[in-house]
Amino acid sequence: MDDRALRSRLADTIGDERDRIVDSWVQAQVEQGAIRAGFSEDDVRQEAYPVIAGLAEALAADGPVRQAVSEAAALRSALSQLSLTRAQAGASSSATASAVLALKEVMLPLLRERAGDDRDLLLDLSLTLSRVVDAAGLVVFQSYLQGREEIIRRQTQEIQELSTPVVQLWRQILAVPLIGTLDSARVQVVMENLLHGIKEHEAKIAILDITGVPTVDTVVAQHLMQTVAAARLMGADCIISGIRPQIAQTIAQLGIDLSTIMTRATLADALTGAISVVTEGAGGETPGELVALAR
């Protein structure tokens, strides 16, 4: 029997025995422990019908089995739906994949009934079934991964934006608390936010606080210097604060010259310095509260 005929035979079996397949598949999943809080046997049953119908449709298509499965729109959407609802219910990716793979064991007894004494036919049918279900398992795994990758991409963007706020600390004084690794992409975001902040707040001083930057190597230092240079072009001076003792020693030993940049150990020191610069510039119009704070 050729592949075409085997697949149509398998599709017929699925069509005729749909209810039995669904029943024993649900049963098998209950035994695997797929039923958990917020996920009932009825939910599993609801998911099962579109998957079984999709399998039959994929078997009717031409081309290699794996391709037929991954191109069958109804099956794909049923499997993605299954993967999504399971993930939301807190099932692991392997539990979801095992649930789909359990279809093999569920359907084998039915194939045995159909094949009767014809061992060769049983073997051929089993192989075809195995290929189809494996391909379906792959689809589930892929859609699970795609969902995860989507989340990771979104989180990466969120982290990049969240972790580089520009805050106004005082009139004409901005602070940029830097947290995490300062790679080129992050620095680009920091620089853009800072330059816009300088324009918007007419800032004279920007404090770049590196307390949350774990490693300051030559590239991080270079990025900081570039940011300072860009801010200067817009008429704002920068103070780099949050230089911890171990970072100071390491920068000195690396041989990086930061002497052209104003640096301070703490954000508080930097703010005090910044306020005195801003108020001197204002020409003696110093409000009392500002002086108190500067002390």
Add this chain to the structure above:
Amino acid sequence: MVSDDAATPVGAPLIVPITVEEHLRTARHAVRAAAQRLKLRLVDQTKLVTAASELARNCYIHAGGGELTIEEVVRDDHCRGIRLTFEDSGPGIPDPEAALLDGFSTGGGLGHGLGGARRLMDEFTITTSVTPPTGTAIVATRWVR
């Protein structure tokens, strides 16, 4: 070249591939974890991680990637340390002595990376070849004080 220290590795080495930019962070984290396991002082941890960061970046930028091996080692006098080995099959360094000088840069950086990394480590050896098979191996160790 300075001869390598006669230290014996303790336990299994940890190998970190350096083939994409994210691996620089992986390498830093792995080195920091090793330093913390050995209870290096905070300043020594920082120096070690910073040196690793420089060397890993050199490996990634100039050689198109390579491999970092992190080992805990012990000297004859029972002093313990962390040995980092960076290996790549990039084009090699034509003049290693010049590359170690401050201000030497072929990649548009500050030119303190290689020399700075050597200053941050206790032992530092470069083995490099510009004739096939090309490549560079840098072995650098920092001892626990």
